[in-house]
Amino acid sequence: TVVDAAIDAWNAADVDALKALFADEAVVYFPDWDETITGREQIDAWIEALAASNFAIEPESTQVEGDTVTVVAKVWADESRATGIAPLVTTDVYTVQDGLITSQTSTLSEESAAKLMAVMAAMEPEMMPETGGEALPAYTVLMVLGGLAVLGGLGLVLRPISGRRR
Secondary structure, three states: OHHHHHHHHHHEOOHHHHHHOEEEEEEEEEOOOOEEEEHHHHHHHHHHHHHOOOEEEEEEEEEEEOOEEEEEEEEEOHHHHHOOOOOEEEEEEEEEEOOEEEEEEEEEOHHHHHHHHHHHHHOOHHHOOOOOOOOOOHHHHHHHHHHHHHOOOOOOOOOOEEOOOO
């Protein structure tokens, strides 16, 4: 029920309800970017940034085993719609303890990762970040790519769900 409430909160862009579902020391991990968001401050910022977009999620399957909930879902955001790669498919594995999400791991399907990489490869070279530096947080990369879409470039932002617009 906690994960269902989170999905409903994402789709309603209910930032306060969503924040209340994550433990203060929760961890959100994006293996595709080897990025981890940890703790109340970072998770709240992530939720706010994602909820600011028109992100939507539609679960295709849910599996519960003990305190672990695995959700395979289609996700949409304005920028992924604009680039023609929506919906993307993710697998999210949540750990729920004492009524709160203590961890979430979000992974793109192979096909969705390939679509995203194709969009990123199509970006003009001068718009791509320089290599060799420290990796940017996954949500930062996605927000930057989304900003590029607004500026007329190609981009993608996976943001918390604010309505089931597809």
